[in-house]
Amino acid sequence: MHLGIDIGGTKTDAVAIDGTGQMLAQFRISTGYGAPGVLDTAEQAVRGMIDRLELDLPDIKSIGIGVPGRVDSAHGRVVHAVNLGVEGLNLGEDLASRLGKQVHVENDVNAAALGAFHLMDANGWPEGGWPITPTPSSLIHSMAYLNLGTGLAAGVVIDGSLWRGSRGTAGEIGHIPVDPNGPVCPCGQVGCLELFASGTALLRQWPSEEQRPAQHLFESAEKGDAEAIHVRNGLLESVASAVRILVLAVDVDLVVIGGGIASVGSPLLEGIRNVLEEWAKHSAFLTSLALAERIRLVPSGVPIAALGAAFAGAIGTAKAEATVRVA
Amino acid sequence: MHLGIDIGGTKTDAVAIDGTGQMLAQFRISTGYGAPGVLDTAEQAVRGMIDRLELDLPDIKSIGIGVPGRVDSAHGRVVHAVNLGVEGLNLGEDLASRLGKQVHVENDVNAAALGAFHLMDANGWPEGGWPITPTPSSLIHSMAYLNLGTGLAAGVVIDGSLWRGSRGTAGEIGHIPVDPNGPVCPCGQVGCLELFASGTALLRQWPSEEQRPAQHLFESAEKGDAEAIHVRNGLLESVASAVRILVLAVDVDLVVIGGGIASVGSPLLEGIRNVLEEWAKHSAFLTSLALAERIRLVPSGVPIAALGAAFAGAIGTAKAEATVRVA
Numbered sequence: 001m002h003l004g005i006d007i008g009g010t011k012t013d014a015v016a017i018d019g020t021g022q023m024l025a026q027f028r029i030s031t032g033y034g035a036p037g038v039l040d041t042a043e044q045a046v047r048g049m050i051d052r053l054e055l056d057l058p059d060i061k062s063i064g065i066g067v068p069g070r071v072d073s074a075h076g077r078v079v080h081a082v083n084l085g086v087e088g089l090n091l092g093e094d095l096a097s098r099l100g101k102q103v104h105v106e107n108d109v110n111a112a113a114l115g116a117f118h119l120m121d122a123n124g125w126p127e128g129g130w131p132i133t134p135t136p137s138s139l140i141h142s143m144a145y146l147n148l149g150t151g152l153a154a155g156v157v158i159d160g161s162l163w164r165g166s167r168g169t170a171g172e173i174g175h176i177p178v179d180p181n182g183p184v185c186p187c188g189q190v191g192c193l194e195l196f197a198s199g200t201a202l203l204r205q206w207p208s209e210e211q212r213p214a215q216h217l218f219e220s221a222e223k224g225d226a227e228a229i230h231v232r233n234g235l236l237e238s239v240a241s242a243v244r245i246l247v248l249a250v251d252v253d254l255v256v257i258g259g260g261i262a263s264v265g266s267p268l269l270e271g272i273r274n275v276l277e278e279w280a281k282h283s284a285f286l287t288s289l290a291l292a293e294r295i296r297l298v299p300s301g302v303p304i305a306a307l308g309a310a311f312a313g314a315i316g317t318a319k320a321e322a323t324v325r326v327a
Numbered sequence: 328m329h330l331g332i333d334i335g336g337t338k339t340d341a342v343a344i345d346g347t348g349q350m351l352a353q354f355r356i357s358t359g360y361g362a363p364g365v366l367d368t369a370e371q372a373v374r375g376m377i378d379r380l381e382l383d384l385p386d387i388k389s390i391g392i393g394v395p396g397r398v399d400s401a402h403g404r405v406v407h408a409v410n411l412g413v414e415g416l417n418l419g420e421d422l423a424s425r426l427g428k429q430v431h432v433e434n435d436v437n438a439a440a441l442g443a444f445h446l447m448d449a450n451g452w453p454e455g456g457w458p459i460t461p462t463p464s465s466l467i468h469s470m471a472y473l474n475l476g477t478g479l480a481a482g483v484v485i486d487g488s489l490w491r492g493s494r495g496t497a498g499e500i501g502h503i504p505v506d507p508n509g510p511v512c513p514c515g516q517v518g519c520l521e522l523f524a525s526g527t528a529l530l531r532q533w534p535s536e537e538q539r540p541a542q543h544l545f546e547s548a549e550k551g552d553a554e555a556i557h558v559r560n561g562l563l564e565s566v567a568s569a570v571r572i573l574v575l576a577v578d579v580d581l582v583v584i585g586g587g588i589a590s591v592g593s594p595l596l597e598g599i600r601n602v603l604e605e606w607a608k609h610s611a612f613l614t615s616l617a618l619a620e621r622i623r624l625v626p627s628g629v630p631i632a633a634l635g636a637a638f639a640g641a642i643g644t645a646k647a648e649a650t651v652r653v654a
Contacts, residue, residue, distance in 0.1 A: 170577055
């Protein structure tokens with residue numbers, strides 16, 4: 001039994017998977033604020049899952065936590081998780097000492113990337129379960145998970161493993177400037193991609209009190225609202241730019257799109273595909289890259305980051321045990 | 328003994344290294360045109376090295392070739408090597424059948440990336456030789472080699488291995504658009520980075536009959552020529568943008584800069600560093616990435632791509648032999 005917890009800005013998802021990757025249970029709780037609140041939430045999620053499945057702690061083989069902010073997975077430390085009110089927290093160590101059990105901590109977008117990699121095969125989402133370790137017959141060796149949330153960031157899987165980068169910032173393409181005449185970004189730069197392709201970008205251009213502003217934008221555009229069409233097309237172009245950057249820089253097999261805006265579903269996916277196909281008409285180079293064929297969407301309702309956290313915990317714990325055995 | 332050959336648009340470099348990576352011989356010949364010319368050049372380079380070292384073919388443990396264009400390393404095939412006049416060539420197979428010996432073929436920028444990775448330690452270039460396999464004590468696990476040649480492209484090394492990508496196009500960041508109001512690129516897109524940071528970009532903005540136009544530009548700027556200062560600063564900004572893209576997307580430990588423009592030497596390196604430091608002053612986010620500390624320059628006169636081709640050949644041949652043993 002492997003537990004995966006995804007700590008979001010307002011909600012925390014918990015899942016349990018068995019050794020073959022089959023999901024056995026799933027629930028959602030509210031996230032507490034600040035370092036103590038986040039720590040309590042994580043403990044509550046773990047203990048809640050154990051109660052629900054009528055297990056004891058020793059039945060749990062691994063625990064993986066996904067959390068926003070800059071994460072040092074080797075030491076289980078998270079810093080600058082602004083939405084959670086966390087400046088710095090030794091989440092791995094502190095939770096492990098409360099539970100008496102090792103905990104693996106991963107950035108939430110990286111966890112989602114690992115989740116997408118293990119859940120997705122070349123043609124889509126498998127019907128049943130999924131293997132925890134990629135089978136040698138898999139056609140997919142690399143993947144980027146592109147998260148369209150409050151901001152824009154990606155997680156990168158290369159040769160079947162999460163690639164966090166030198167300082168844990170691989171996939172931070174939201175802060176690549178794409179327009180010298182664009183607005184100033186809170187990061188201090190000008191014209192960052194995130195200013196054109198994110199939840200924040202959407203609300204700036206399409207202010208809305210709706211519960212689901214992205215759906216509202218796409219529905220308004222579909223009904224013929226000229227401003228909505230303009231904003232929607234700009235958003236689609238910018239997400240397509242993010243896909244192009246990921247493929248040109250890393251040349252991943254697939255780019256899987258998730259996050260709040262992804263809940264728009266097929267109008268989003270088809271819209272991005274149309275932009276990529278339009279671009280390819282004017283460039284033999286882009287045609288050769290087959291960008292439109294490489295994108296997928298996370299199906300609505302799949303707790304991809306929590307599942308990925310469970311995979312990350314299982315892989316991290318297996319590695320740690322192997323190291324102990326060798327030593 | 329491992330041979331490395333780098334087939335360039337006009338010149339071809341040949342090197343021989345021993346098992347510890349020490350370079351034993353080096354020479355340069357002219358490159359023939361078209362598929363038959365390139366094949367003859369490669370054979371001539373191999374046989375020339377064997378004669379020079381007074382060896383026989385069985386003394387050669389591996390042969391690696393670096394070549395421009397899109398390369399399928401698994402099958403030794405190169406296509407679209409425009410500067411060589413090669414539309415398609417089974418370089419690996421055809422050369423192997425002439426020599427009676429296996430040949431490994433690699434894209435030249437990828438070969439240079441592998442060369443830079445093995446030659447470079449955290450602080451600079453090692454005094455003596457270098458290990459063919461990275462030592463576990465190495466501080467460098469990932470690297471991008473940024474080639475400022477006729478165009479702009481990068482090779483990426485991740486976890487000590489060359490990452491070619493899904494279709495061999497990893498690191499093709501020269502065709503990421505960075506300015507919607509920029510010029511049209513021969514690739515069909517608008518405002519590609521390569522239009523601002525490459526040998527072609529330099530000649531467009533600073534037309535010159537000089538043998539070394541980049542040096543001439545930097546010297547003229549140093550002397551106070553206002554137009555030269557403007558063009559030089561634009562070039563430095565755009566190369567710095569390429570570094571930023573590589574670090575944000577892949578988060579490599581180091582970006583090593585090479586290619587024709589790199590022969591300008593320390594005025595180029597210092598100029599790029601200054602731009603990166605200036606950017607960091609306005610962005611805590613960029614400051615945290617320490618971009619200026621991550622760049623290095625290939626020292627002038629080091630046949631980095633030929634050395635990398637030799638490493639690629641040694642690694643590729645060792646892998647192929649291991650596969651045969653297992654099978």
